[in-house]
Amino acid sequence: MTRTCQEIAAYSERLYYDLEFGSCKAWKEDGGGHCVGYMPVYAPREVIHAAGAMPVGIVGAGDWLEVIRGDAYYQSYLCHIPRSTVDLAVTGRLEFLDGMLFPSTCDVIRNLSGMWQMLRPETYSRYVDVPQNFDPEIGGRFWEHELRELARELGEVTGTEVTDARLRASIKLFDENRAVVNEMYALRRDQPHRAPTSEVYLVLRAGNVVDVETHTALVREYIDTAKATDRPDMDNSRVVIVGTFCEQPPLGLIKSIERSGCFVVDDDMLLVSRWFTADPAPDGDPFGALARAFVDHTVPTAVMYSPTSGRGKALVERVRRARAEGVIFAAPSFCVPALLDQPMLVAELDREGIPYTAFKYSENTGQFGPIREQTGTFADTMKLWSAA
Amino acid sequence: MAPRRPDVDPTAAVKDRSMQRQKELIASYYDRLAAVPETGEKTVATFVPGNLTELLLSFDIVPILPEINALQSGMRQKSAGYINEAERMGHSEDVCTYVKCDVGMLAGGNIGPTGKILPAADMLLLSYTGCFTFMKWFELLREEYKCPTVFLQTPYQARGEVTPEMRQYMIEQLKKVVIPSLEQLTGKKFDIDRLREALTLSARAEDDLVAVLESAKHRPSPIDSYFGGVYYIGPIFTAFRGTQEGCDYYAMLRKEVEQRIADGRGPTTPEGDLEDERFRLVVEGPPNWTNFREFWKMFYDEGAVVVASTYTKVGGLYDRGFRHDPSDPLGTLADYCLGCYTNLSLPKRVELLSDYVNEYEADGFLINSVKSCASFSAGQLLILREVEERTGRAGGFIESDLVDPRYFSGANIKNRIESYLQMVDQKRSAGVTS
Ligand code: SF4
Ligand code: SF4
Numbered sequence: 001m002t003r004t005c006q007e008i009a010a011y012s013e014r015l016y017y018d019l020e021f022g023s024c025k026a027w028k029e030d031g032g033g034h035c036v037g038y039m040p041v042y043a044p045r046e047v048i049h050a051a052g053a054m055p056v057g058i059v060g061a062g063d064w065l066e067v068i069r070g071d072a073y074y075q076s077y078l079c080h081i082p083r084s085t086v087d088l089a090v091t092g093r094l095e096f097l098d099g100m101l102f103p104s105t106c107d108v109i110r111n112l113s114g115m116w117q118m119l120r121p122e123t124y125s126r127y128v129d130v131p132q133n134f135d136p137e138i139g140g141r142f143w144e145h146e147l148r149e150l151a152r153e154l155g156e157v158t159g160t161e162v163t164d165a166r167l168r169a170s171i172k173l174f175d176e177n178r179a180v181v182n183e184m185y186a187l188r189r190d191q192p193h194r195a196p197t198s199e200v201y202l203v204l205r206a207g208n209v210v211d212v213e214t215h216t217a218l219v220r221e222y223i224d225t226a227k228a229t230d231r232p233d234m235d236n237s238r239v240v241i242v243g244t245f246c247e248q249p250p251l252g253l254i255k256s257i258e259r260s261g262c263f264v265v266d267d268d269m270l271l272v273s274r275w276f277t278a279d280p281a282p283d284g285d286p287f288g289a290l291a292r293a294f295v296d297h298t299v300p301t302a303v304m305y306s307p308t309s310g311r312g313k314a315l316v317e318r319v320r321r322a323r324a325e326g327v328i329f330a331a332p333s334f335c336v337p338a339l340l341d342q343p344m345l346v347a348e349l350d351r352e353g354i355p356y357t358a359f360k361y362s363e364n365t366g367q368f369g370p371i372r373e374q375t376g377t378f379a380d381t382m383k384l385w386s387a388a
Numbered sequence: 389m390a391p392r393r394p395d396v397d398p399t400a401a402v403k404d405r406s407m408q409r410q411k412e413l414i415a416s417y418y419d420r421l422a423a424v425p426e427t428g429e430k431t432v433a434t435f436v437p438g439n440l441t442e443l444l445l446s447f448d449i450v451p452i453l454p455e456i457n458a459l460q461s462g463m464r465q466k467s468a469g470y471i472n473e474a475e476r477m478g479h480s481e482d483v484c485t486y487v488k489c490d491v492g493m494l495a496g497g498n499i500g501p502t503g504k505i506l507p508a509a510d511m512l513l514l515s516y517t518g519c520f521t522f523m524k525w526f527e528l529l530r531e532e533y534k535c536p537t538v539f540l541q542t543p544y545q546a547r548g549e550v551t552p553e554m555r556q557y558m559i560e561q562l563k564k565v566v567i568p569s570l571e572q573l574t575g576k577k578f579d580i581d582r583l584r585e586a587l588t589l590s591a592r593a594e595d596d597l598v599a600v601l602e603s604a605k606h607r608p609s610p611i612d613s614y615f616g617g618v619y620y621i622g623p624i625f626t627a628f629r630g631t632q633e634g635c636d637y638y639a640m641l642r643k644e645v646e647q648r649i650a651d652g653r654g655p656t657t658p659e660g661d662l663e664d665e666r667f668r669l670v671v672e673g674p675p676n677w678t679n680f681r682e683f684w685k686m687f688y689d690e691g692a693v694v695v696a697s698t699y700t701k702v703g704g705l706y707d708r709g710f711r712h713d714p715s716d717p718l719g720t721l722a723d724y725c726l727g728c729y730t731n732l733s734l735p736k737r738v739e740l741l742s743d744y745v746n747e748y749e750a751d752g753f754l755i756n757s758v759k760s761c762a763s764f765s766a767g768q769l770l771i772l773r774e775v776e777e778r779t780g781r782a783g784g785f786i787e788s789d790l791v792d793p794r795y796f797s798g799a800n801i802k803n804r805i806e807s808y809l810q811m812v813d814q815k816r817s818a819g820v821t822s
Contacts, residue, residue, distance in 0.1 A: 073769050075787065077482070077759045082766065104544065106520045111766040113546055114734025118774060127546030127733075132516060132523070132539060133561060139541070142557040305516075305523055305539055309530050331480075336762055339480040340487065340524035344531060346478055360482070 005199055005229055008222045012202035015209050016251065019065055019088065023209045024056050025096050032211065034158045036099040036124075039085070039109050040246040041303050042275050043101045043128055044290060047151050049212060050170040052160030056097065057208030057272065060084040063250040063364040073115070079334045080362045081247035082112050089119060099124035099157050101150075105246060105303050106337050124157045126150060132305040134295040144291035151287070167286040173212045175279045180219040181207075182274055185266070187223055189322050192263035193233040195226045198255045204270055205248075234263075237379040238324045241267040242315065242345065243331035243338040245301055247363050256368035257328065260376035261383075266322040268301060275299055302341035311341065312348020319354055325382045328375060329358035355382055404656055406641040410619050413637060415502065417627045420450055422504035430574050433509035433529065436703045438517025438542050438725035440566070442586035442630035442712065447574045451627050452509050454525070458489040460501030462677030462791030470496065471792055484521045484760040485792040487528065494532055509533050511573050513566070517542040518702075518730025519763040538569045542725040548736040550726045558722035583717045586630030590712040593624055596638035598706050603645045604695040605748055608665035610648035612655040614694035615684040618675060625703040630712075657688040666691030667809055670744045670753040672737075672771065673764050674699045678793040686805050696744035698737070701729035708740075734767045738774045745779040752812040754784040754805075759795050782815045784808035 003011070015023055024035045034053035038045070045055040061067065061084035070087030088094050100123065102113035113127040129146060131139030151162035160166075181204060188195040203222045207215040241257070245268045257264065280286070280293035298304055300314040319327060327349060331338035342358065349356050357378040359371055424431055432444055433452040444451050461467045470492025471485055477495060479488050493499065500506040514526040514537055530537045540561050543554040567578050600620055604613050611617070620641060628634030648655075654662040658681055669687075671694045676683050687694065704710060710727050713720040725731070732740070745753050755772055757765045769785070776783040786804050789795035 073767075075757055075759075075765060075769070078762060078766055102546075107763040108766045110520070110544060110546075111734055111762075114737075115767050115770050117547075117733070117735050118738070118770060127544060129543050129546070132541045133557075133565070135564070138557070138560045138564060141560075142543075142553065145553045302524075303520075305514075306527060307537075307539070309527075309534070309537075311527060311531075334482045334762075336483055336521055337524065339483050340521065340528065342480065343478050344528060347531065360480075 003221065003225065005222065005225050008218065008225060009199040009202050012206040012218070013251075015206050016062075016202055017064060018209070019061055019093055021056065021093065021096060021209060024054060027054055027211060028096065033160070034098040035096055036101065036154065036157070037094065037097045038101040038128075038272075039103060039105065039112070040270070040272065041103060041105045041301065042130060042272050043103050044147055044150065045212070045272065046167060046170040046174050046290060047147055047162060048101075048154060049173065050162045050167040051151060051154035052158045053098065053154065054211050057270065058085060058088070058094070058100070059208065059246075059248050059270070060363050061088055062248065063252070063366060067364070077334055078108060079247050079332045080364060081332070082108050084363065085112065086115065086119070089116070097123065099126070099154065101126055101128050103128045104130050108336075124153065126153060131295065134307060136292055136295055140291045140295040143294055144287050147287050147290055164286050167290075168282075171280055171286055171290065172282070173216070177207070177212050177216045177219070178274055178276065178279075180216050180223065184219050184223050185274070187226060189265045192236070192238070192265055193231050194229060196258055197264040197267070198251065198258055201251070201254055201269060204273060207273055208270070235383070236261050236263040237326065237382040238263050238265045238322065239326050239328050239379075240265060240315070240319050240322055240324045241269075241328045241330050243302075243329050243335070243342070244269045245271050245303070245338070247332035247335060249330055249361050250363060250365055252368050253330075253361055253365060253371060256372040257375045260372045261379035262328070262375055265324050266318055271299060271301055302337040310348065311344040312346070315345050316348055316352050316354065325355070325386060326378065327354060327356040328378070329356060331358070331360050333360045333362050355385065404644050406637065406644050407619060407656070409637055409640060410622055413623050413628060413633060414626065418500055418502045418504065421452065421500065421506055422502075424450065424507035430510045431507050432511045432513050432570075432573070433526070434513040435515050435517065435519070435522050436625050437519065437728040437730045438515040438540070439625075439703065440513065440515060440540075440721055441627060442583055442590055443566070443570070443721060444513075445586050445630050446579055446582040447570045447576055449570065449574065452506065453626055454490045454529075455486055456626055457493065457501060457506070458486040458791055459677045461489055461493060463680055464501050465678065466493075466501065467678060467791035468793050484525075485790055486760060487521060487525045489791050490525070491528060494529075509535055511535055511569065512537040514539045515542070515725065516540060517725045518544070518728055519761075521763070536569060536573070538566055540566055540725070542731060544733075545726060545731050545736065546733050548733050550723065554726060555719065555722050558725060559718045562718050562721060580717055584714040587712040587714040587717060587720060589632060589635050590630045591714070593629065593635045593638040594704070594706045594711050596635075596642040597621070597624055599642050600638070600645050601696070601700070601707050603649060604693075606649050607749075608652070608654040609668065609693050609695050610645050610653060610655060612657070612662075612688075612694050613700060614671045614675065614697040615657075615680075615687065616655055617694070617697055617700040621700050621703060655693055658684065659688070662688050662691065662693060664691050665693050667752070667812055668693055668695045668748065668750045670695065670741060670748060670750045671697040671699070671756060672741055672753065672768065673756040674758050674761065674790055675756065676758070676788040676796050677791050679796045679798060682798055683788075683796075683801070686802050690806065690809050692809060695748040695750055698729050698741065703728065705729055730763050734771065738771055738778070741771065741775045742778040745775065745781050750781060751816055752782040752784065752808070753779070754786065754808065757785060757787045759787065759789045760792070761790070782808070782812045784811075
C-alpha cells in the first residue's frame with residue numbers, strides 16, 4: 001500500500017516525538033547490534049556504521065520534555081540542547097546507547113563530552129576533534145588518524161572490526177543517503193509547494209533514529225510521492241533559514257514560518273546528512289577517502305573555520321542557487337557559533353542587497369505568535385520589494 | 389571588617405616595588421604598540437591561551453593581545469561603551485563581551501586602554517586553543533583588518549592526555565603554516581637559536597612564577613593568587629615571556645614574596661596588607677574586570693585569601709611542571725598550547741581544583757561563573773558538585789561577567805559571598821568540634 005506525503009510525515013513525526021527511541025531499541029532487539037549516539041554538527045557516521053552500530057543522532061529533547069534535572073547542570077545563559085540532552089541521560093532514556101560521540105562543534109558540546117565521562121563513566125564516549133586545517137597533508141592526516149582511532153575503539157565496543165571493505169560499503173550507503181537527501185532538498189527548492197519544510201524536516205530527522213538503508217528508502221518514497229502529488233502552489237516568499245545547525249527549532253516554529261507565507265527553500269538543519277559537497281573517492285583506502293572528503297568537500301558552516309575572508313559569500317551563493325528572496329537568521333539563544341557568525345553574513349547580505357530578518361529561539365520555545373508575525377511581515381515586505 | 393594594618397591610609401593604594409614594575413612593563417608594552425607607526429615594527433594579534441610569544445619575538449614582532457585590551461578597557465571603565473557600540477552594530481547580547489569590547493573599540497578608532505591609538509594588526513595568528521570563540525573573533529577581525537590570518541589548531545585534551553599525533557599535528561602546523569607565514573610577513577628567516585634563547589628565558593621566569601604561586605601554601609599566604617595573581621601573570625601572559633625584562637620582573641617578585649614569608653606578612657591588597665587570614669579559598673573562573681576593586685574588597689574585607697586559582701593558568705599550567713624547553717623548540721610550543729587550562733577536559737579540571745583545595749589546605753572553593761565564556765562556564769555546576777564531593781569542602785557559586793558591567797550585581801554578589809563564607813565557617817567549626 002502506498003502512503004501519502006502526510007502519512008510519511010506522520011510516521012516520521014511519531015519517530016520525532018519518541019523520546020524513548022523505540023525505533024533504535026527495536027533495531028537492536030531485531031539483532032541489529034549496537035547503537036552509538038552523536039551530537040551535532042558532524043560525526044563520521046560511516047565509521048560507526050562500519051563497526052556494526054546504528055548511528056543515532058541526539059539533538060536534545062525539543063519542546064516535549066519538561067527539563068527538570070538537566071537545568072540543574074547549566075546556567076541560564078547557556079543554550080538549551082545540552083540541558084535536555086543531560087536530562088535524557090540522567091533520566092535513563094539514553095541507556096540503550098553503547099557509545100556517544102561529541103564532535104568539536106563548540107565549547108558547550110566540548111565540555112559536555114567531559115561531563116559525560118563523569119555522568120556515564122561506564123559507557124564508551126569520545127570527543128571527535130575535527131580538523132580546522134584543510135591541508136590534506138596536515139589536517140587531513142590528523143583527521144585520518146582520528147578516524148582510525150575511532151574505528152578501532154568502536155570495533156572494541158561492538159566486537160566488529162572496521163575493515164576497509166566494511167568501511168567502503170558503509171561509505172557507499174551514506175553516499176546514497178546523501179544523494180536522496182540532496183534530491184529531496186532540490187525538490188523542495190524547485191517545487192516547495194509539493195514538499196513543505198514541515199514534512200521535509202520530519203523525513204530528514206527520521207534519519208537520526210532509523211538505520212541508513214531504511215532512511216534512504218523513506219526519503220526516496222517521500223520524493224516519489226511528493227512528485228506525484230498535486231498540491232496547490234502558493235504565492236509565498238522564498239527564504240533560506242540559517243543558524244539551525246545544532247539546537248533544533250521546534251516543529252511548531254517551522255510550521256509557523258511556513259504559515260506566515262514563506263517557502264523555506266534551503267536551510268542548515270541536521271547538516272550531517274549533507275555534509276560533503278562531493279562524495280569520498282570510491283576506490284583506495286577508505287579512511288583516506290573519508291579524511292580527504294572532509295578537508296576538501298565540507299559544507300561551509302559557522303562551526304568550521306573559513307580560510308578565506310568573506311564568510312557571507314557562501315551564503316549569498318546559497319541564496320542565489322535556491323532562488324531565494326531573503327534570509328531568516330534563526331539562531332538558538334546563546335548559540336556562540338551562530339550568533340558570532342551572523343554579523344559577517346549580514347554584512348555580505350547588506351552588500352548584495354538581500355533582505356533578512358533575525359530572531360532567536362530555543363528548542364522548547366512555546367510561543368510562536370511573535371515569530372510568525374515577524375516572518376509574516378518579512379514575507380510581505382519581500383513581496384512588495386520584488387513587485388516594486 | 390577588613391583586618392589590616394592600622395597605620396595604612398585605606399584610600400591610598402599601597403604598592404610593592406614589583407607592582408610598580410609590573411605597571412611600568414605593561415605601560416611600556418602599550419607605548420611600544422602606540423609607537424609602531426614610527427618604528428615600523430610588525431604586529432601580530434593573537435590570544436593568551438596558546439600564545440607563541442617566543443616565536444613572535446624571534447621575528448621581532450610585537451604581539452597585540454585583544455583579550456588583554458578588553459580586560460584593560462574593562463578595568464578602565466571603557467568597555468561598557470564599546471560593548472554598546474558593538475551591539476548597536478548588530479552583535480548579539482548573548483556572546484562573549486571580550487569580542488564585543490574589541491569590535492567596539494575598533495569601530496571607535498582603535499584607541500587602546502591607555503588612550504593611545506593601537507596599530508592595525510599586520511597578521512592575525514589565530515591560535516585556536518581552548519576556546520571556540522577565538523575562531524569567530526578573528527574571522528570577524530579579519531573582515532576589518534583585511535590582513536593575512538594564520539590558523540593554528542590545538543587539539544583538545546578530551547581524555548586528559550596529549551597523544552603523539554596531537555603533538556605532531558601542531559608541530560606540522562608550526563613548521564608548514566605558522567613559521568613560513570611569519571617569514572613572509574617580516575622578510576626574515578626563522579632563527580631557531582633566537583627562539584631557543586627566548587625559551588630559555590621563559591623557563592627561568594616560569595620557575596620564579598611557580599615559586600610565587602606556590603608560596604600560597606604558607607600560612608598566612610603571602611599572596612592572593614587570584615586578585616593579586618592577575619597582576620603577577622600580566623607580564624608572562626602578554627609580551628614579556630621570553631624576555632630579560634620578564635625574567636627580572638619575576639625574580640624581583642619572587643624575592644618580595646619570600647621576604648613576605650620571612651616577615652610573616654599576608655598578601656597585599658589595595659588597602660594595605662591583609663593581616664588576619666580567616667579564609668583560604670580556591671577560585672575557578674575569570675574575575676570580573678569592570679568592578680575588579682569592589683569584587684576584591686568583598687574578599688579581603690572578610691579576611692578571605694585566594695590561595696590558588698585556575699584563571700591564572702589559562703596562559704600555562706606551569707605549576708604542574710610544564711616549562712618551555714629550549715632543547716625542543718617546536719615540540720615545547722606544541723606542549724605549551726596543548727596544556728593550557730582552557731584546553732583541559734572537565735574531569736581534569738575537577739582533579740586540578742580538588743588537588744588545589746587539598747594541597748593549599750583551602751577551606752573552600754568558589755566558582756565565579758562568567759556569562760561571556762562558555763569555555764569556562766559550561767559544566768561548572770557539575771564541577772562544583774564533584775569538587776565538593778571529592779574534597780568535602782564547601783563550594784560556592786557566583787555569577788558575573790568579564791567586561792560587561794550590566795552583569796555585575798554588586799549587592800547580590802556581596803550577599804552571596806558573605807553567606808558562602810558563613811557556610812564555610814560553620815562547616816569548619818563543625819569539622820573541628822566533631
Ligand atoms: S546550540 Fe550552539 S552553543 Fe549550543 S551546543 Fe549547539 S552549537 Fe553549541
Ligand atoms: S569565550 Fe571565554 S576564553 Fe573565549 S574569548 Fe571569551 S572569555 Fe576568552
